[in-house]
Amino acid sequence: MLTRESLQRSRWKDRQIARALTDSTLRRLQRNRYVLGAEWNDLWPESRHLLEVVAAFGEMRDGDAVASHDSGAAVWALPLYRHVPSEVHVTIPGGRHVPSRLGLRRHTDSLPNEDVTTVDGYRVTTLERTAFDLARTVSFEAAVAAADAALRRFAFVNGIYDVDAAQQWRDRMLARAARAVGARGVRQAVEVIGIADGRAESPAESVGRAQLIRLGFQRIGLQVVVRGPDGKRWWIDIEIEDAKTFLEVDGASKYKDEALRSGRSLDDVILEEKRREDWIRGTTQHRFVRADDKHVATPEALAARLAAFGIRIPG
Numbered sequence: 001m002l003t004r005e006s007l008q009r010s011r012w013k014d015r016q017i018a019r020a021l022t023d024s025t026l027r028r029l030q031r032n033r034y035v036l037g038a039e040w041n042d043l044w045p046e047s048r049h050l051l052e053v054v055a056a057f058g059e060m061r062d063g064d065a066v067a068s069h070d071s072g073a074a075v076w077a078l079p080l081y082r083h084v085p086s087e088v089h090v091t092i093p094g095g096r097h098v099p100s101r102l103g104l105r106r107h108t109d110s111l112p113n114e115d116v117t118t119v120d121g122y123r124v125t126t127l128e129r130t131a132f133d134l135a136r137t138v139s140f141e142a143a144v145a146a147a148d149a150a151l152r153r154f155a156f157v158n159g160i161y162d163v164d165a166a167q168q169w170r171d172r173m174l175a176r177a178a179r180a181v182g183a184r185g186v187r188q189a190v191e192v193i194g195i196a197d198g199r200a201e202s203p204a205e206s207v208g209r210a211q212l213i214r215l216g217f218q219r220i221g222l223q224v225v226v227r228g229p230d231g232k233r234w235w236i237d238i239e240i241e242d243a244k245t246f247l248e249v250d251g252a253s254k255y256k257d258e259a260l261r262s263g264r265s266l267d268d269v270i271l272e273e274k275r276r277e278d279w280i281r282g283t284t285q286h287r288f289v290r291a292d293d294k295h296v297a298t299p300e301a302l303a304a305r306l307a308a309f310g311i312r313i314p315g
Contacts, residue, residue, distance in 0.1 A: 001029075001033060001034075001035065001051070001054060001055060001058070002026075002033070002034040002035060002036070003032050003033060003034070003058075004017070004032050004034075005032075007034065017034075020037075024037045025037050025038075027040050029051060029052050029055035029056075029103075030052075030055040030056055030058070030059045030103060030104075031059055032059060033055035033056075033058055033059060035051060045080060045083075045084050046073070046074055046077070046078075046079065046080050047074075049070065049071065049074040049080070049084075049085045049088075050074040050075065052071075052074075052085070052088050052103070053067055053071045053074050053075060053088050053122070054122075055088075056071075056088040056090070056103070056104050057122055060090075060104075064092065064093055064094075064123075065090040065091070065092055065106070065123070066090055066091050066092075066093065066111060066116050066123045066124060066125055067088075067089070067090055067122055067123065067124040067125070068089050068090060068091040068107060068109075068111075068124070068125045068129075068130065068133055069089035069091075069107070069125075069130070069133045069134065069137055070083070070085035070089050070134070070137075070138070071085065071088050071089040071090065072089070072124050072125045072129075072130035072133065072134075073130055073134055073146055075119050075120070075122055075124045076119065076124065076127055076130055076150075078130065078131070078134070078146045078149050078150060079142075079145045079146060079149055079203040080138070080142055080145075080146070081139075081141050081142040081145040081146075081203040081204075081206070081207060082139070082141065082142060082297075083138050083139060083142040087100075087102075087103050087104060087105045088103060088104050088105065089105050089107065090104070090105070090106055090107065091106075091107040091108070091109050091111050091125065092106055092107070092108055092111075093111045093113075093116070094111075109133075111125070114126070115128075115129040127150050127153065127154075128150070128169070128172060128173065128176070129176075130150070131146055131147050131150035131151075131173070132173060132176050132177070132180075132189060134146045134147070135147055135173075135185070135188065135189035135192040135193060136180075136183065136184055136185030136186060136188060136189045137184065137185055140188060140191075140192065140210065141207045141210060141211075141297075143188065143189070143192045144192055144195065144196065144206050144207060144209075144210040145200075145203035145206040145207055147192050147193065147196040147206075148196055148197055148198060148200040148203075148205075148206040149198075149200075149203075149206075150196075151166060151169055151170075151196045151197065151198035152198035152199075152200070153198075154166070154169045154198070155169065155198040156198060161198065161199055166197075166198055170193055170194070170196065173189075173193040173196075174190065174193055174194075177189050177190050177193065195209070195210065195213055197209065197222055199222040199223045200222060201223070201237070202249065204249045204292070204293055204296055205222070205237050205238065205249045207296045207297075208237075208238060208247060208249045208291060208295075208296040208302065209222065209238055211296055211298070211299045211301075211302040212238070212240060212247075212302065214299045215299050215302065215303055215306075215313050215314065216313065216314030216315050217240055217242050217243070217314060218242055218314075219240075219241035219242050220238060220239070220240060220241065221238065221239035221241060222237070222238060222239075223235050223236070223237070224236045224238075224239040224246070226280050226283070226284060227283075228276070228279055228280075229279065234276060234280065236248065236280070237249050239286075240311075242314065243287070243306075243311045243312070244285070244286050244287065245286055245287040245288070245289060245306075245309075245311055246280065246284075246286050246287070246288050246289070247289050247290075247291060248288070248289070248290050248291070249290075249291050249292070249295075249296060250290055250291070250292055287309055287310075287311065289305065289306065289309050289311070291305050
């Protein structure tokens with residue numbers, strides 16, 4: 001994070017700063033906060049927004065503001081699936097009306113003390129409150145991805161998914177929705193809470209499951225175990241029990257990222273995946289469908305992908 005003062009100490013002249021902003025060598029985050037363009041370009045959208053949040057808090061004088069909504073998600077490191085915030089969001093406790101400004105939106109929603117905490121020195125809405133606000137205000141797909149990620153933190157205990165803990169979280173969230181009847185987006189929030197599942201391991205998995213539900217599939221399993229040869233255990237992202245089909249939602253990084261390949265060559269990874277897939281199909285008699293981000297982006301896209309494998313869409 002750079003300020004005008006730090007740039008000037010490094011002998012940047014006002015003319016140089018203006019030129020750097022014009023050619024994107026430098027990017028303005030807030031009135032007096034900057035980042036080098038090369039560093040900005042290397043960041044994921046969630047990390048970019050976190051930087052914007054840090055910049056906004058560095059410029060704010062109203063010390064009781066609380067990062068919330070999209071910005072709360074950035075502080076909590078929740079995914080913002082295909083959602084790029086256009087401004088930093090904060091909520092002002094006590095319902096005080098403080099005007100927003102360019103790049104900073106101030107909300108006046110009710111904010112009890114129990115919905116406020118501190119993360120890395122920044123005041124932020126609690127994880128549950130953040131997930132609830134997102135469920136009301138972002139797209140359905142982004143809301144499901146964030147809710148799954150939030151629930152995952154509550155429901156996994158010592159590596160085991162606690163179904164009872166997940167239901168307790170769901171009950172608390174539904175109670176929030178009941179208290180907020182009439183507020184923006186509560187109907188969507190109830191739908192999101194109802195299908196949230198912390199077993200999803202990526203935003204794309206979350207969205208894929210959400211699209212399957214939209215398409216009318218009723219029985220959907222997550223992280224289903226299939227026994228392999230020599231005592232191996234393989235986990236499948238999604239089982240569409242209605243259609244006797246396994247669905248794997250893969251990103252290209254699974255094959256291109258050397259760290260994820262654990263030192264194996266690309267050819268070895270592909271061969272291992274083929275052998276795994278052949279075994280699973282042969283022993284379970286299930287179809288096996290692979291999808292990536294573009295296939296789960298909309299219900300129509302996923303329906304087309306499934307139809308290509310002869311899988312009938314309910315209804």
